[in-house]
Amino acid sequence: MKLTAITLDCQWVDDHQAPRRPDQAAPQQFHLDFAVDDLDEAEALLLKSGAVEPEYQPGGDRWRVFPDPAGHPFCLTRS
Template identity: 70%
Template sequence: MPSRMRMTVITFDCADPPALAEFYRQVTGLEPHPRSSAEFAGLVGEDGGLAIGCQRVDGYEAPRWPGQSVPQQIHLDFEVDDLDEAEAMLLELGAAKPDHQPGGDRWRVFTDPAGHPFCVLTR
């Protein structure tokens, strides 16, 4: 039986990798990868854990959540202590909050500056 694989990077398509990486740097506290560029910007943790990558795609078109004309394809979930506090920070950093919020008081949906949806829920 083969050994288990370890996920190392989640990579997002986008039009502006450095800008999207900066958004996620501020959200997560991960550090910029030293070899980031205009074509691929990465973030890494101190412990060598899961990293985030942002890669330039010509003609990038943002997902249309909750519709599926351009599907979301992937989304992240983040746990926080206070939803209102997290929302204020995310909106200040450039996230958007769609009108459609299926989580009620349990979680909220946001989109990053490139349009990728992600959820924020309480611990």
């Protein structure tokens, strides 16, 4: 599997509160989507590397959600 491009998109959030480190009342927020050619292959690689797949997958066959080590979700999407 090879990484071919990185795109970062931003989304407006109503009532956003900027984070104030180290205060966690408004923690840092971000979400990353990684586009892959084969969801099953990418998922297998993540699971082999120690990732844990949540029970609930809202994206069906279009995307898959995984938590990073701190618990922040990221997604694998079809490229």
